[in-house]
Amino acid sequence: EAQVTQNPRYLITVTGKKLTVTCSQNMNHEYMSWYRQDPGLGLRQIYYSMNVEVTDKGDVPEGYKVSRKEKRNFPLILESPSPNQTSLYFCASRGDASPSYEQYFGPGTRLTVT
Amino acid sequence: DAKTTQPTSMDCAEGRAANLPCNHSTISGNEYVYWYRQIHSQGPQYIIHGLKNNETNEMASLIITEDRKSSTLILPHATLRDTAVYYCIVRVLNQAGTALIFGKGTTLSVSS
Numbered sequence: 001e002a003q004v005t006q007n008p009r010y011l012i013t014v015t016g017k018k019l020t021v022t023c024s025q026n027m028n029h030e031y032m033s034w035y036r037q038d039p040g041l042g043l044r045q046i047y048y049s050m051n052v053e054v055t056d057k058g059d060v061p062e063g064y065k066v067s068r069k070e071k072r073n074f075p076l077i078l079e080s081p082s083p084n085q086t087s088l089y090f091c092a093s094r095g096d097a098s099p100s101y102e103q104y105f106g107p108g109t110r111l112t113v114t
Numbered sequence: 115d116a117k118t119t120q121p122t123s124m125d126c127a128e129g130r131a132a133n134l135p136c137n138h139s140t141i142s143g144n145e146y147v148y149w150y151r152q153i154h155s156q157g158p159q160y161i162i163h164g165l166k167n168n169e170t171n172e173m174a175s176l177i178i179t180e181d182r183k184s185s186t187l188i189l190p191h192a193t194l195r196d197t198a199v200y201y202c203i204v205r206v207l208n209q210a211g212t213a214l215i216f217g218k219g220t221t222l223s224v225s226s
Contacts, residue, residue: 004157043158043216090157092214103214105157 002027004106006091012112013081021076021109023091029104031094032074033058034066036087037108043090049074081113118202123221126196132189134220136202139183144206147178149187150216151198158201158216161187192224 004025013019025032033048035058045058049068063085065077074093078085091106119137126132138147148163162169162176164185169176175188189196201219 102160107157
């Protein structure tokens with residue numbers, strides 16, 4: 001089954017404790033991205049990657065890092081989480097060959113930073 | 115990307131057609147209309163997209179006006195599982211950066 005998976009699905013952590021949210025897709029997609037969703041603000045893009053070793057900032061990159069060492073994985077790293085990073089996070093992927101611009105989203109990771 | 119305007123919420127009876135409107139009066143000639151939906155706290159799901167012509171797939175139909183300034187997403191036989199927030203997005207195909215800009219969308223409530 002074609003899918004985007006994220007882990008963990010739920011995480012409660014404390015300020016300053018480094019964490020990584022993993023994202024993996026099994027569709028051989030070139031493009032992957034991370035969004036965060038907050039009430040009243042909608043979904044906002046954090047980082048995106050056009051292919052392996054190619055990453056770029058989205059609209060709200062501050063406080064986040066990403067890496068793309070393999071095509072299927074695109075982890076989101078919070079080196080020193082703060083309470084304002086409490087949010088619902090989504091990973092998405094899309095194939096370059098997809099003419100429809102259809103993006104596949106993961107199930108989401110709900111992060112709480114206390 | 116062009117700005118879109120959607121009603122905040124709509125209700126629909128189960129089994130009836132749900133017609134969700136979207137205004138995009140500043141749409142450019144090379145911008146497509148996309149629809150996604152998000153069922154409570156799940157990842158957004160692609161529904162359909164179009165440029166000028168009406169489109170239909172297994173999930174929905176998309177009707178775009180001749181002047182392309184508005185469109186309507188039609189769920190022909192709404193079910194309870196169609197209760198979700200529906201987002202209308204307009205953007206250029208294959209635009210670099212590929213960020214989808216989700217507005218507030220329309221919350222569709224389907225009831226029995």
